[in-house]
Each structure stands twice: as C-alpha cells, then as structure tokens.
Amino acid sequence: MRVSNDSFSNNFLYQISQLQSQQTSLQSETTTGLSVTQPEDNPAVMNQVLNLQSEASTGAQYQNNIATIQNSASTASDALNSLQSLVEQAGEIATQANGLSSSTQLSSYATQVGQLIQQALQLANTQDANGNYIFGGTDTGSAPFAATTDANGNVTGVTYTGNASVADSEIAPGLTVSAQNPGENNTGSGTEGVFADSRTGADLFNHLISLQQNLQSGNTGAIASTDKSNLTKDENNVVTQISGNAVLQSTLQVAGNVAQQQISTENSQMSNDTSANLAQTLTHLSQTQTAYEAALESGTMVMSLSLVDFLS
Amino acid sequence: MLGLFGALDMASRSLSVQQEEMTLTGQNLANVSNPSYADEQLVTSQSVPLPTQIGDEGTGVQMTGITESRNPLLDSQIQAEASTTGSLTAQQTSLQNAEAYLDEQISSTSSLSVPDSPNGLASDLSNLFNSFQSLSTDPSNLSLRQSAVESAQQVTAQFNQVSAQLATVQANLNTSVQNDVASSNQDLNTIASLNQQIASAEAAGGSANQLVDQREQTLENLAGLANFSTSTEANGAINVSIGGVTMVSGATATDQLQAYDPGNGQLQVRAQNAGTQITLTGGSISGEITARDGALASLQSGLNTLASQLITQVNTIYSAGYDLNGNTGQDLFTGTDASDIGVNSNVVTDPSQFQAASVPNAAGDNKVALGLAQLGNQNVAGLNNQTFSGNYAQTVSSLGDAISSVNDQLGNSQAVSQMLTTDRAATSGVSIDQEMSNLIQYQKAYEASAEIVTTLNEMMQTAVAMKTV
Numbered sequence: 134m135r136v137s138n139d140s141f142s143n144n145f146l147y148q149i150s151q152l153q154s155q156q157t158s159l160q161s162e163t164t165t166g167l168s169v170t171q172p173e174d175n176p177a178v179m180n181q182v183l184n185l186q187s188e189a190s191t192g193a194q195y196q197n198n199i200a201t202i203q204n205s206a207s208t209a210s211d212a213l214n215s216l217q218s219l220v221e222q223a224g225e226i227a228t229q230a231n232g233l234s235s236s237t238q239l240s241s242y243a244t245q246v247g248q249l250i251q252q253a254l255q256l257a258n259t260q261d262a263n264g265n266y267i268f269g270g271t272d273t274g275s276a277p278f279a280a281t282t283d284a285n286g287n288v289t290g291v292t293y294t295g296n297a298s299v300a301d302s303e304i305a306p307g308l309t310v311s312a313q314n315p316g317e318n319n320t321g322s323g324t325e326g327v328f329a330d331s332r333t334g335a336d337l338f339n340h341l342i343s344l345q346q347n348l349q350s351g352n353t354g355a356i357a358s359t360d361k362s363n364l365t366k367d368e369n370n371v372v373t374q375i376s377g378n379a380v381l382q383s384t385l386q387v388a389g390n391v392a393q394q395q396i397s398t399e400n401s402q403m404s405n406d407t408s409a410n411l412a413q414t415l416t417h418l419s420q421t422q423t424a425y426e427a428a429l430e431s432g433t434m435v436m437s438l439s440l441v442d443f444l445s
Numbered sequence: 446m447l448g449l450f451g452a453l454d455m456a457s458r459s460l461s462v463q464q465e466e467m468t469l470t471g472q473n474l475a476n477v478s479n480p481s482y483a484d485e486q487l488v489t490s491q492s493v494p495l496p497t498q499i500g501d502e503g504t505g506v507q508m509t510g511i512t513e514s515r516n517p518l519l520d521s522q523i524q525a526e527a528s529t530t531g532s533l534t535a536q537q538t539s540l541q542n543a544e545a546y547l548d549e550q551i552s553s554t555s556s557l558s559v560p561d562s563p564n565g566l567a568s569d570l571s572n573l574f575n576s577f578q579s580l581s582t583d584p585s586n587l588s589l590r591q592s593a594v595e596s597a598q599q600v601t602a603q604f605n606q607v608s609a610q611l612a613t614v615q616a617n618l619n620t621s622v623q624n625d626v627a628s629s630n631q632d633l634n635t636i637a638s639l640n641q642q643i644a645s646a647e648a649a650g651g652s653a654n655q656l657v658d659q660r661e662q663t664l665e666n667l668a669g670l671a672n673f674s675t676s677t678e679a680n681g682a683i684n685v686s687i688g689g690v691t692m693v694s695g696a697t698a699t700d701q702l703q704a705y706d707p708g709n710g711q712l713q714v715r716a717q718n719a720g721t722q723i724t725l726t727g728g729s730i731s732g733e734i735t736a737r738d739g740a741l742a743s744l745q746s747g748l749n750t751l752a753s754q755l756i757t758q759v760n761t762i763y764s765a766g767y768d769l770n771g772n773t774g775q776d777l778f779t780g781t782d783a784s785d786i787g788v789n790s791n792v793v794t795d796p797s798q799f800q801a802a803s804v805p806n807a808a809g810d811n812k813v814a815l816g817l818a819q820l821g822n823q824n825v826a827g828l829n830n831q832t833f834s835g836n837y838a839q840t841v842s843s844l845g846d847a848i849s850s851v852n853d854q855l856g857n858s859q860a861v862s863q864m865l866t867t868d869r870a871a872t873s874g875v876s877i878d879q880e881m882s883n884l885i886q887y888q889k890a891y892e893a894s895a896e897i898v899t900t901l902n903e904m905m906q907t908a909v910a911m912k913t914v
Contacts (some may be wrong), residue, residue: 135871135876135879137484137870137873137874137875138874139477139875140866140871140874142478143867170550170551170552171845172547173844173848173852175848177842179549179841179845180838183837183842186568187570187832190575191821193575194574194578194579195578197575197578198578198579198582204584257798260589261565263585265583267806271807271811272808272810273807273809274585274769274808298807300579300584300810300812301815302581302815303581305576307819307822313809338837369756407551439877439878440878440882441877444881
C-alpha cells in the first residue's frame with residue numbers, strides 16, 4: 134500500500150484523538166466516581182435514577198409526615214392520659230359518694246367535680262405546638278368546647294363547636310393515618326369522639342355535670358344508679374382512645390423504619406446504577422495512557438523521518 | 446540518422462522534460478499538506494521515431510500531459526459519507542444543547558446522599574408533591590402554605606425556562622437551515638462556473654487539474670450541507686441533482702435550494718424554480734430538520750403534555766377546595782402548556798387563599814391538600830398511565846436515547862470517513878519519500894542529458910576543427 138504523508142498524519146491524528154477522548158471520559162469517570170452523568174450516557178439508567186430519586190424524595194417526605202404526626206400523636210397522648218386520670222378521679226368520687234349523707238362532704242365532692250369539669254374543659258381545648266386545637270375535628274382554628282355557667286360559677290352545659298371529621302395524612306403510598314380524634318362524634322360513624330360518642334355512650338361533660346348536680350342535691354341514689362355507670366363508659370371510651378393512640382404510634386414507628394429502609398435501598402440502587410467501577414476505570418485509564426504515550430512516541434518517530442534526512 | 450544536430454535537439458528535449466519533472470515534483474511537495482490536492486504526474490512518451498535503413502531510430506522523449514491521481518469512486522463515497530456525518534453532527538449539536546437545558550445531570554453528591562439535582566424539573570416536581578404532603582399534615586399552617594405556593598412557582602418557572610430554551614434551540618435550527626441553504630446555493634454556483642472553466646480548458650487540450658481539485662473540494666463542502674447525486678459529462682463537467690431536481694447542468698446552475706415556511710414556522714426546503722419540495726436524507730440541512738421535527742419536537746410535546754396534565758389534574762382537585770377564608774373555585778395553575786404555565790397570582794400574594802380544605806370553615810381539613818399530594822403517586826391516563834415523575838423520566842431518557850443513537854452513528858460514520866480519507870490519501874496524497882527519490886532520478890537524468898550536450902559540443906568542435914587541418 135502506498136503511504137502518502139497525508140494518509141499517515143490523518144491516521145495518526147484520528148488515532149490520538151480517539152485515545153484522547155477515551156482518556157477524557159475515563160478521567161471524568163475517575164474524578165466523579167460516576168459512569169453515568171448525562172441522559173445520553175445511558176438512557177435506561179437515567180430513567181431508573183430519575184424514578185428512584187423521585188421515590189427516595191417521596192420517602193423522605195413520608196419521614197417528615199411521620200415526624201409531624203408523631204408530634205401530634207404524642208400531644209394527643211398526653212392529653213388523653215390526663216383525661217383518663219381525671220375520669221378515674223370522678224369515678225372514685227362517685228363511688229365514695231355512694232351511701233354518704235353528710236351534706237358538707239357531698240358539697241366538697243361537688244366542688245372537686247366542678248374543678249374536674251374545668252380541667253376537662255382545659256384538656257378539651259388543648260392546642261398543639263402550631264396552635265391547632267387537637268380535639269376540634271378538622272375545625273382546628275377555634276376552641277371547640279365552650280361552657281355555659283350559672284350564677285354560682287357552676288358549669289351547666291358544654292357545647293361542642295368542632296366537627297366530627299379528622300384529617301388523614303399519607304405515611305406510605307396509599308396508607309393514610311390521623312393523629313386526630315374529634316372532641317365529639319354523635320354521627321354514628323367515623324373516628325370516635327374523645328369526650329362524647331353516641332356509639333359508646335360516652336358524654337363526659339354532661340356526665341360530670343350530672344354528677345356535680347346530684348352531689349349538690351344529695352341524690353346519691355342517682356349517682357349510684359346512673360352517674361357511676363356513665364362515668365365507666367367515659368373511662369372505657371378514653372382507654373380505647375389511648376390504646377388507639379398507642380397503636381398509631383407503633384404504626385408510625387414501623388412506617389418510619391420502612392421509609393428509612395426504602396430510602397437506603399433506593400440510594401444504594403442508584404449508586405449501583407451510576408457508580409463507576411474505580412478499579413476497572415483506573416486500569417482502563419492507565420492502559421489508554423500507555424497507548425496514547427506509545428502512539429505519540431511512535432508517531433513522532435516515524436513522522437520526523439523521511440528520505441530527505443538521508444540525502445546529502 | 447539523426448546527425449549531430451538532431452542528437453543535440455534530442456538532448457535538449459530531454460533536459461526540458463527533466464526540468465518539467467522537477468517543476469512538478471516541486472509542485473507536489475508544495476502541496477504535501479493540501480488535503481484536496483491530488484498527486485500530479487508528468488505523462489511522457491517516446492517521441493516519434495525516424496525510419497532509417499537499419500530500422501526505426503528513437504528521437505528521445507516528449508511531454509504529452511499532466512495527470513492527477515484521482516479515484517472518482519472514492520471521491521463520491523467520501524461525498525456521501527460527508528453527507529451522513531454532516532447530518533449526524535447537526536443532530537448531535539442541537540440535541541446536546543437541549544439536553545444541557547434540561548439540566549438533568551447526576552452529580553456525585555446526589556447519588557451518594559439524598560438525591561437532589563438542584564435545577565432540574567425532576568426535583569422540582571418531587572418538591573411540589575412533597576410540599577403538598579407537608580401541607581396535608583398541617584393544612585392551616587401559613588408557612589407550609591407559603592412553601593407549597595413557592596414549590597408551585599418553582600415548577601412553573603422551570604417549565605417556562607426549559608420551554609423557552611428549547612424554543613431557542615428550535616429557532617437556531619431554523620436559522621441554520623436558512624444559512625446552510627444559502628451556502629449550498631453558493632456551492633452550486635461555484636460548481637457550475639468551475640464546470641465551465643474545466644470544459645473550456647480541456648477543450649483547448651490542456652488539463653485543468655487545479656480546477657478539478659477546487660471543484661472536488663466544493664462538492665465535498667456541499668455534501669456536508671445536502672446530499673446529492675452527480676453525473677459526469679464527456680467534457681469533464683459534473684451535473685449535480687438534489688432530491689431528484691437538477692441543480693447544476695454543465696455550466697449552468699439551473700435551479701437552487703430555497704428554505705420556505707410551510708405555514709407552521711418550521712422551515713422546509715424546496716427547489717426554487719421547480720417548486721417541488723425536497724426531502725433531504727443527508728447533510729447538515731437534513732440533520733437540522735430531523736433533530737427539529739424528531740427528538741426536539743417530541744421533547745417539547747412531552748413537556749407540554751406533562752405541563753398541561755399537571756395544570757388540569759391539579760386544578761380539578763384544587764378548584765373544589767376551600768381556602769382559610771371559606772372561598773372556593775379558584776385554580777392553582779394558570780396557562781395551558783409548558784410555555785405559559787403559571788401560578789394563580791391571588792394565592793401568590795396571599796397563601797391563606799390556598800384551597801386545601803374540602804369543606805368551608807374547617808382550617809384543619811386537609812382533604813384537598815392530601816388529594817394533591819397523592820396525585821404525585823397516581824398514574825395519569827393522559828400521561829400513558831405513568832406518574833408525573835415517571836413520565837418526565839421517560840421523556841428525559843427518550844432524549845438520551847436519541848442522542849446516544851446519534852453518537853453511535855456519528856462514531857461509525859467518522860470511522861468510515863477516516864477509512865475513506867486514508868484510502869484516498871494513499872491514492873492521491875503526496876509522498877515526500879516518493880518525490881525525493883524521483884528528484885534524484887530526475888537530477889541524474891538531467892546531469893546525464895547535459896553530459897550528452899557537452900559531448901556533442903566537443904564532437905562538433907572536433908568536426909569543425911577537421912576543416913582547418
């Protein structure tokens with residue numbers, strides 16, 4: 134084959150430019166540690182990475198949701214536990230009042246129950262860290278319970294201005310939970326009300342008011358026959374709520390772990406997809422470098438010589 | 446018999462032939478790095494012999510012409526490959542621009558820790574649905590409302606920006622089509638006028654190697670812009686036709702390319718005089734049109750569909766919701782596609798107007814916010830039953846597919862070009878070694894012929910001296 138000066142330098146340039154571009158890509162793989170950085174590098178991997186990124190980011194958001202709901206749940210849990218001991222105290226008073234005839238003692242009990250009513254009102258209007266009323270259903274902006282009092286300062290009735298709905302939030306794809314319990318739910322469906330619920334017969338404020346009034350009037354028979362059993366319904370209702378809250382908290386815990394695990398799986402999958410095999414890359418790089426050096430050396434050796442050098 | 450004078454004449458012809466050979470060697474060496482130059486040789490033959498009684502007697506050498514080493518088949522293959530390379534290069538450049546504008550790059554930090562490509566639409570979409578999720582956990586929270594609105598603004602701004610940038614790529618492609626058409630027409634005119642000069646030079650019996658080189662270079666330049674077919678006439682002229690329409694016939698440029706707007710602003714090419722539309726299959730013009738109407742157009746329509754689905758799906762849920770003041774019926778997103786998607790200005794100035802609740806006057810109701818949040822995981826019928834993120838990932842990887850396929854083809858085409866160029870260099874290129882060895886030969890031949898002249902001179906002096914004796 135006839136080799137002209139053009140053909141040699143053409144070939145030489147083509148070869149070293151191929152080697153150079155190979156070197157550049159290997160070098161960038163080494164410095165970034167990534168074998169895929171642009172969609173054109175590997176479209177299938179890019180597609181997968183974008184999906185994994187979006188899933189991992191959703192997972193991180195679920196963790197945020199879980200943390201927020203955990204806060205609300207623990208606020209609710211504190212309030213529910215206080216409420217339980219309050220109901221227990223009222224139950225004890227109802228038990229002790231049974232068979233008492235001393236009006237001073239009965240009226241002192243009545244005063245205690247009055248205090249319990251005030252405490253219960255306070256718990257009923259509990260706000261979370263963000264100022265939301267936690268027992269108002271989805272009407273979180275205003276205090277859900279309001280009391281009417283008589284001339285002596287005794288609470289004669291408590292009205293509920295919240296609603297019976299709760300706000301669900303997502304903690305995993307398609308899985309929604311709520312840390313909320315409405316204060317009252319007499320609709321017969323949905324999340325049970327904390328203070329009153331038609332299904333369980335709970336109606337704490339009216340039961341406490343009735344207890345107070347019966348103590349004041351010395352109607353111990355009515356206390357024994359109705360108030361005591363009513364308060365038991367209230368206590369059972371609160372206990373149910375507390376155990377529901379505990380179940381929720383453990384659900385959140387599990388969901389948080391699942392989200393965490395999923396994120397780390399997704400991250401490691403992404404890094405598997407995109408990471409360069411450094412050992413392999415470096416070996417290729419050093420091979421390419423050697424080839425490049427050899428090409429330059431041999432090229433300049435051959436190109437610098439011609440018949441001209443040997444003619445005198 | 447030639448006689449002394451005849452022999453002297455023969456020697457002097459030999460001297461001038463060697464001199465001419467030297468000149469050509471000089472010319473070849475001077476063009477050693479000129480890629481369009483073809484090695485030239487002097488064609489010599491034995492001059493007409495004299496019939497004598499003892500047989501034909503040689504009268505030396507004569508020059509009959511100068512030829513160049515060209516292989517027309519290789520030339521046409523190189524032209525065809527130049528068209529392929531031109532088309533693919535134009536596609537690669539514009540599509541890589543589009544890819545850069547999408548800004549979906551994996552960076553090393555994002556793949557190792559929590560993924561975050563800070564500028565791309567993928568992360569903006571994730572952030573949007575995440576901010577809806579956050580809002581659903583505390584729907585009355587004003588700062589969460591604010592951040593949901595900001596995420597929405599971020600998404601719309603990114604849609605607008607990418608859309609505008611892709612429109613720029615598209616406009617640049619149209620400008621390139623126009624420029625390349627103008628360059629092609631210039632080349633066609635040049636070829637026609639070179640045809641004329643070559644034909645007249647060859648009709649006068651001369652050779653027009655330099656003009657042929659020049660025409661070959663022009664043809665290759667044209668091939669990079671538009672693919673064509675050629676036919677050679679007996680007088681050396683090359684006829685050029687593009688897309689079946691004759692553009693150059695002999696010395697006349699019979700027709701020209703014209704870029705025209707078929708009505709949608711996307712330039713096409715037709716023959717100016719014939720008026721027929723020309724579908725080019727090679728050259729940068731075809732690459733520009735292919736990229737514009739192919740991968741770029743589907744990228745644009747993919748983004749527009751995504752944006753319009755986002756607008757409809759979000760607004761359908763959102764408009765049924767109630768804001769903190771009990772008002773309803775507003776849309777969150779305005780506009781119809783990626784170019785004009787925007788966020789309702791009312792909710793931007795007052796995030797309490799974000800309609801997160803399903804019923805009025807329930808600040809803690811989050812059904813609409815939750816519905817919006819869950820939209821992020823839903824398969825949308827208008828997006829081929831993919832999620833918003835999934836559909837976008839698909840759009841990005843489709844562009845990646847298109848570029849990667851162009852890259853591969855371009856690599857192949859460059860390798861073929863390289864092979865053909867090497868082949869041609871082997872045939873037509875100048876070899877210094879060859880020229881140098883010829884040089885020695887010509888120099889020695891010149892010396893030898895000069896020696897003959899000297900000897901003849903001495904012989905003639907001897908002959909003249911005989912008279913005086």
